[in-house]
Amino acid sequence: MLHELAQRLAGEIRLFNVFTYITLRVVLAALTALAISFLIGPAMIRRLTAYKIGQSVRDDGPQTHLVKSGTPTMGGALILVAVAVTTLLWADLDNRYVWICLATTLGFGAIGWVDDWRKVVHRNPKGLSARAKLFWQSIIAFVAVAALAWSAKLPAQTELLVPFFKTVAIPLGAVGFVILGFFVVVGSSNAVNLTDGLDGLAIMPTVMIAGALAVFAYVTGHAVFSKYLGFPFISGAGELAVFCAAIAGAGLAFLWFNAYPAEVFMGDVGALALGAALGVVAVVVRQEIVLFIMGGVFVVETLSVMIQVASFKLTGRRVFRMAPLHHHYELKGWKENQVVVRFWIITMMLVLFGLSTLKLR
Numbered sequence: 001m002l003h004e005l006a007q008r009l010a011g012e013i014r015l016f017n018v019f020t021y022i023t024l025r026v027v028l029a030a031l032t033a034l035a036i037s038f039l040i041g042p043a044m045i046r047r048l049t050a051y052k053i054g055q056s057v058r059d060d061g062p063q064t065h066l067v068k069s070g071t072p073t074m075g076g077a078l079i080l081v082a083v084a085v086t087t088l089l090w091a092d093l094d095n096r097y098v099w100i101c102l103a104t105t106l107g108f109g110a111i112g113w114v115d116d117w118r119k120v121v122h123r124n125p126k127g128l129s130a131r132a133k134l135f136w137q138s139i140i141a142f143v144a145v146a147a148l149a150w151s152a153k154l155p156a157q158t159e160l161l162v163p164f165f166k167t168v169a170i171p172l173g174a175v176g177f178v179i180l181g182f183f184v185v186v187g188s189s190n191a192v193n194l195t196d197g198l199d200g201l202a203i204m205p206t207v208m209i210a211g212a213l214a215v216f217a218y219v220t221g222h223a224v225f226s227k228y229l230g231f232p233f234i235s236g237a238g239e240l241a242v243f244c245a246a247i248a249g250a251g252l253a254f255l256w257f258n259a260y261p262a263e264v265f266m267g268d269v270g271a272l273a274l275g276a277a278l279g280v281v282a283v284v285v286r287q288e289i290v291l292f293i294m295g296g297v298f299v300v301e302t303l304s305v306m307i308q309v310a311s312f313k314l315t316g317r318r319v320f321r322m323a324p325l326h327h328h329y330e331l332k333g334w335k336e337n338q339v340v341v342r343f344w345i346i347t348m349m350l351v352l353f354g355l356s357t358l359k360l361r
Contacts, residue, residue, distance in 0.1 A: 023211045024219075025091070026241050029090040032086045032249065033082040033248075036086065041254070060089070074113070074117075076271060078254060079273075083247055092236075101277060105180070105274075111140075112270065113268075114128050141189075144181075145177070156174070159232070161232075163289055166361040186276075188273035188275045188278050199260040206275075210245075214240070214244035217238055217281065221239065229359065234284070243277075249341075258335060290357055297346070305323045
């Protein structure tokens, strides 16, 4: 909205022309999302507390978590409000990528909302069944990726780019693009959800990865930079830098309330949505492998659950003391803050490694 207003005013007052630049709007988007979250965060937490929308804690996990029972959850709605409002204010609303990414994020958020609502309000411990959750995730992810495939220019915008190799790309075609994109969006969404088990554990890696994807989006959408760095030029992809900046800003503000000891938890409404957002942006800018690298903590957390389940079903034994992996380290004696900060440090290193693929090609 403000972007369109600035464009109109720029014709009469040159000063407003500066607001049409993506770089400035990225900064303003991050600050706007930060401000919105800080402004409405305390009121939302009070409202969640008043409605007794509190988190239930398993008694078979780390005993230190029992004190968290009753802490307000579904705080991810705060992030979604901030991201949606900020994107509508500062992004180019004529851009199809912006709408696809925003719709995917809110769609997955709606799934998480239903799941959380059933758990904490209806006191149904199962929430939305795993089958129903996967079904709706699949529908939204397929529609989103199919829409991207329909508007993509073959073959450049559907190739799988291999990091560190300037001329190596795997041709996927429209069908391969849809299949890969589907698994990236759904997998990323569930990976972030599995990681969201400690105060601040999932949100900070999400902020860092969103910031890195903003850089990739800007480069991919810039004709000169993309050519120089050997990336396919995708017209309009640069606007996703604004979307990613909104996620980063809202996420940082949410961390203020979610840092140990957390005043509010993200819930599935936030975790599923943010994971899907990272996945769909990575698909647009053709950085699925780089997302896999930067999101290494999310990947390992997911693998730990898969390995634990498979091992128990096949042999009756557990590989880890408890899955996901962060609980394993807690039961080994690491304090919660140690696990969280160390996972943050690992993510920071992986994000920097991922960003290095911009030039090391």
